[in-house]
Amino acid sequence: MRTLAAFASDGLDGLHQSLAPSTTEGTDTTVSVDHVDDPFRLLAILNPMLTSLLDDLAAAAGPSPVRAVLLALLTEDLARTIGRAQIIAAGMLEDSDAHTLKEEPLTQVHRIHTHLNEFIEGEIALPADQRYSPGTKMLFKNGTDVAKDQLHLSHAQAKHRITTRDLLVPRRGFNGATIEPRFGQLATVFHDGTADPQQVANAARRMATLQPGIAAQPNPQETAARVEEQVAESLVARNQSGTGQLFKLIEAQLDAGALERSEAQMEANFGLQYKGKQIRGFIWEICTGVEGHELLTSVSDQLANPHSQFGNPVDVATARAKEPTATAQPELPIPDFADAPDAPAPIPAWAIDPNTPPDQIPVEGFTNIAKTDPGLIELPGPVPLPGESLAEARQREKGRSLLQYFLDSVRRFSDGESDRTLPKPPMLEMIVTIPLDTLIGTSDQPGVTSHNHLVSPGFARKLAATANVIPAVLGTASQPLDLGRKQRFFSRAQRRAMLLRDKGCINPGCTMAAHRCEANHIQPWYLGGETNLSNSALLCPICHASFHAGHFKIVVIDSIPYVLQNRALDPEQRPRRNWIFHPKAAIAA
Known part of the structure; x- marks a missing residue:
């Protein structure tokens, strides 16, 4: 030829x-x-x-x-x-x-x-x-x-x-x-x-x-x-x-110190500041680090998820009817503010919509962020940074306080017991993947958040001890340790382990993040497939349908799912991970 x-x-x-x-x-x-x-x-x-x-x-x-x-x-x-x-x-x-x-x-x-x-x-x-x-x-x-x-x-x-x-x-x-x-x-x-x-x-x-x-x-x-x-x-x-x-x-x-330097440079700019009024509205600017970004991104992800109930009001009667123990417990009465002198008073009548149901009337202080707790200890004033005036330091500290209040409010809204008539809160979790050697201080490998942002080893170890932050320790083969159990549906812990391992749809080139993906049995459960991590993979709805249509195969190597594309897309026929979420380990050894 x-x-x-x-x-x-x-x-x-x-x-x-x-x-x-x-x-x-x-x-x-x-x-x-x-x-x-x-x-x-x-x-x-x-x-x-x-x-x-x-x-x-x-x-x-x-x-x-x-x-x-x-x-x-x-x-x-x-x-x-x-x-x-x-x-x-x-x-x-x-x-x-x-x-x-x-x-x-x-x-x-x-x-x-x-x-x-x-x-x-x-x-x-x-x-x-x-x-x-x-x-x-x-x-x-x-x-x-x-x-x-x-x-x-x-x-x-x-x-x-x-x-x-x-x-x-x-x-x-x-x-x-x-x-x-x-x-x-x-x-x-x-x-x-x-x-x-x-x-x-x-x-x-x-x-x-x-x-x-x-x-x-x-x-x-x-x-x-x-x-x-x-x-x-x-x-x-x-x-x-x-x-x-x-x-x-x-x-x-x-450069093991690059992330630390970047985090230190960013921290001086953290804050929430009012930037003025424009035709499109009142402008506020927020600047935060990895932790705040992950929280805000998680809220945004759930708002954008069509399968999430976050933000939708819940019908009280319907919700209670679905609870197995609803009939075993008496309903709590609506508080009578006149009979409860220690309870917060309702807001003034002129501020209440006439059509608001009695059980939904906000109490005084509900939206008053300036109200001071008499038990709090007054903290010293801000320390100016080099080249910064006291007024600038106060403005910066004010921005930081507003930012912290906002983040704390998000956490309280997520973790606290909220009124059933309020919109359903998101299940906010900040997950940081930390190599075992990094956690014990013998390696400078960076940690990775669930949204694929790198964090320095020191910051990763700090987050491992922080409330509302879930650290996932990885073994030498980058496998989640001690997660998973056998059952018909994947548990929340197993889904979390899949998120840590796959980070998103496993099909190479697909950019769909984990919160928009479905937990898939590689070998179908009805054909004897077990509900464990070694038989699981995250796939977006489109790639999920393509998988069941036979357009690609999934092979498991060392408990990690790899995709084997058809020959038209991958003439070499090499099992690959999705390089969008795993830039380093893209091809099976």
């Missing part, structure tokens, strides 16, 4: 034979024009050929999904080839000292680019190189300036292309020796077209920023090779978001 390279060679030979001989007018040396100009003439004719071909293909594909998919794949290959070529061409501007080119030949090149048909026909040829002498005023400062001006790029875009060339493309040095790319594994991905060249370029630049952290490791070379291998694999198997999450994890592992 002939190779693609052989087909390409024959095609270029056919195009080459169709070209008319090129003139040598305008050159000052005797050269073989076929070997100099003709590759550029071939490249010039490819663009209109591809344009015409793609228009014909789009019309011929019609309603055929097979042809539509193939067209999308082939055009993506073309786009990646062009992206790679743009970076190589930008590097050639730098290597050839294109900034020294004089105005006359540059003008002729633009004329050729405007009248490509004459160039393709051989009626005009490329002009001879004419350079400014050193020390004279030139049109451009350097290759970056040429790319910016001639290609209509921003300075950052032009610089990015040339920097990428240095990182990923081999080139010749000033002495003629070949300089290998800085990141060999990323260069392989860049050149073979298995990933978007722009994403590879961004990854290479980000890899360069990791070098100080890599150099500080006990074995820098081994660490650099391992990190580059992980990034190269991510570029091929994941999208830009997945690779970005992997970089965040790598950065946290390389």
Whole structure:
């Protein structure tokens, strides 16, 4: 069977034979024009050929999904080839000292680019190189300036292309020796077209920023090779978001103190502050850390969950009728404020809606956050931060107090015994996954919240001893320890363990968070499957239906569920975890 390279060679030979001989007018040396100009003439004719071909293909594909998919794949290959070529061409501007080119030949090149048909026909040829002498005023400062001006790029875009060339493309040095790319594994991905060249370029630049952290490791070379291998694999198997999450994890592992510094920098800005009134309403701004963010996100998650009853009023009679012990206990009478002198008085009559039922009338102080408890001890005033005035310190402390009150109110609303006539509260739990070595202080691996935010080891250990925070200790294989029991339906503890282990839908690439997923038996219960962690997996409703339709399989390796996609999506047939929630351990060993 002939190779693609052989087909390409024959095609270029056919195009080459169709070209008319090129003139040598305008050159000052005797050269073989076929070997100099003709590759550029071939490249010039490819663009209109591809344009015409793609228009014909789009019309011929019609309603055929097979042809539509193939067209999308082939055009993506073309786009990646062009992206790679743009970076190589930008590097050639730098290597050839294109900034020294004089105005006359540059003008002729633009004329050729405007009248490509004459160039393709051989009626005009490329002009001879004419350079400014050193020390004279030139049109451009350097290759970056040429790319910016001639290609209509921003300075950052032009610089990015040339920097990428240095990182990923081999080139010749000033002495003629070949300089290998800085990141060999990323260069392989860049050149073979298995990933978007722009994403590879961004990854290479980000890899360069990791070098100080890599150099500080006990074995820098081994660490650099391992990190580059992980990034190269991510570029091929994941999208830009997945690779970005992997970089965040790598950065946290390389610099154990980065999370602590980030948390310390954020803490000074915590608070809830009034920002003024606008047309859209009264504006308040909240700034919080990981703990507050997790609480607020949990509330938001449950509000957005269509299966949650959070926020919906509960019918008292219906709720009590459903309780098994409702008939065994007498109903509590509605308090009579006149007969209960120690009870809080109702709010003034003028503040009560006439249609409000007696048992729903708020009492005084219900909404009075300024009311002071006489038993409280007055705390000392705030201590100003460096460069902060006392007034600014008081404002900051006021914001912190408001924020803390809000968070405490959320906790009380969740944990306390609330009136049944009020909307159902959310079941708020902050879950932090902590490696066992981190918990006992022998490792600097960061903890991870249920919403996939990294926390420093010290903060993770602090949260492990905090009320309303559920720490989950992981073994060496990242498996939840001591959770789960056999029954028909998964218990709350088992669901919590699934959340810790899976973090969301296990189907690779699915972004559905755990609170929108369903606990699924891998082997159905009615076929003998047990209700335990090793037979469970979180799947969103859509992926759940796809699983039962046979579109993918789930295999359990070391008590962790992996997805085996069909061959159309994964020709390699390798069991994978969802890299959205597990950026590091995406493929089974």
